[in-house]
Amino acid sequence: MSSSTHQHETDVFVVGGGPAGLAAAIACRDRGFRVILADPSVPPIDKTCGEGLMPDSLSALTALGISLDESRCFPFRGIRFLNRSRSVDASFPTGNGFGIRRTALHDILTQRALDAGVYLRWRACVRGLSSDGVNLDGQNIKSRWIVAADGQNSQVRRWAGLDTSPPAVRRFAFRKHYRLAPWTDCMEIHWGPTFQIYITPVAADEVCVVVISRDPHLRLDEALDSVPQVHDRVARAVPVTTERGAVSVTRRFRNVTKDNVALIGDASGSVDAITGEGLCLSFRQATALADALASENLQAYESAHRRAMRRPALMGQGMLLLDRSSWLRNRILSALTYEPSIFSGLLAVHVGASAHTR
Numbered sequence: 001m002s003s004s005t006h007q008h009e010t011d012v013f014v015v016g017g018g019p020a021g022l023a024a025a026i027a028c029r030d031r032g033f034r035v036i037l038a039d040p041s042v043p044p045i046d047k048t049c050g051e052g053l054m055p056d057s058l059s060a061l062t063a064l065g066i067s068l069d070e071s072r073c074f075p076f077r078g079i080r081f082l083n084r085s086r087s088v089d090a091s092f093p094t095g096n097g098f099g100i101r102r103t104a105l106h107d108i109l110t111q112r113a114l115d116a117g118v119y120l121r122w123r124a125c126v127r128g129l130s131s132d133g134v135n136l137d138g139q140n141i142k143s144r145w146i147v148a149a150d151g152q153n154s155q156v157r158r159w160a161g162l163d164t165s166p167p168a169v170r171r172f173a174f175r176k177h178y179r180l181a182p183w184t185d186c187m188e189i190h191w192g193p194t195f196q197i198y199i200t201p202v203a204a205d206e207v208c209v210v211v212i213s214r215d216p217h218l219r220l221d222e223a224l225d226s227v228p229q230v231h232d233r234v235a236r237a238v239p240v241t242t243e244r245g246a247v248s249v250t251r252r253f254r255n256v257t258k259d260n261v262a263l264i265g266d267a268s269g270s271v272d273a274i275t276g277e278g279l280c281l282s283f284r285q286a287t288a289l290a291d292a293l294a295s296e297n298l299q300a301y302e303s304a305h306r307r308a309m310r311r312p313a314l315m316g317q318g319m320l321l322l323d324r325s326s327w328l329r330n331r332i333l334s335a336l337t338y339e340p341s342i343f344s345g346l347l348a349v350h351v352g353a354s355a356h357t358r
């Protein structure tokens, strides 16, 4: 729905038009709610991301009425771990994952939201909460429910008094895309001494390369110097985007709802980026939240949110342990190389094939 006359009242107001906000808007609209979504940016919104969608993300997207076709993304069959001397990979137990440029994913979600009839307000910023809705650039919009999808530094979370979490683990990431035919049929994670570089094929002629570490000063080119397997390939390729940074936060909140406010996506807590599960979590949460709003039972969303976070959070902790201890990393990598079926089993759990959360 697009109209020159702005609406002043709605059932659901979604603050933030990233993947989580758009997913929530779609799911709520599909259940018959009137939905307004606002974001200060203009689509398609880009963001530093590994751009990998695991198979569980694809099924979560299907629940939102979205199926990806290979014209806008690139399939990969599993995950490969590598260090200087070892390499081990495993295929997903069910189907492929997909690499997709963040802007392409945003475009697909935006189009679906428009088709569903979500009222989209770009270049519009929520400035505060009011007794019966939100303050959108000085204008009061009445809303029965407020969905906070305003990202990891959520202001709505603070305004609603939900900003209570133990100290977060922060890591720092930098990303670039290269014009290069993918050399790999997997999403690759190269374990360096103090960082990981991960590679996602996103098109037949493009790969996304991300470095992530605890050091805010470690840039991609410097990290690549110590990973010759990747450096030698990308050194000859043309970068098609400039380097862009982001902070990856591991954090959980005691509650994700209060009164008529519900948090979703990174605003509601997040797992380390290396898990590749952030988007999937947002999509799952969107469906659970819309169901909870339809039954006027936010407690159901609290429970579903907690359940959905459990497995990715555990996997994230495991990855952070490997990041911290080179001794453990070497032991685990050699064990997985010696017995790849363990890696297959772990990957199956990681994508929820043997531990369904909903």
Ligand SMILES: Cc1cc2nc3c(=O)[nH]c(=O)nc-3n(C[C@H](O)[C@H](O)[C@H](O)COP(=O)(O)OP(=O)(O)OC[C@H]3O[C@@H](n4cnc5c(N)ncnc54)[C@H](O)[C@@H]3O)c2cc1C
Pocket (backbone or CB within 6 Å): 015, 016, 017, 018, 019, 020, 021, 038, 039, 040, 041, 045, 047, 048, 049, 050, 051, 052, 053, 054, 057, 124, 125, 126, 127, 149, 150, 151, 152, 155, 173, 174, 210, 212, 246, 247, 248, 249, 264, 265, 266, 267, 270, 273, 274, 276, 277, 278, 279, 280, 282
């Ligand atoms: C380095 C890195 C790599 C990652 N790799 C992957 C990966 O490979 N696979 C995966 O699944 N996940 C990955 N993730 C996680 C994933 O990117 C996030 O989980 C996802 O972006 C969360 O989306 P979101 O909509 O919650 O937040 P965001 O994308 O941050 O969107 C928040 C939106 O809210 C808007 N906003 C903020 N304040 C206001 C306001 N006051 N009013 C209105 N709007 C507002 C912002 O403009 C923004 O558009 C990665 C994350 C990082 C940091």
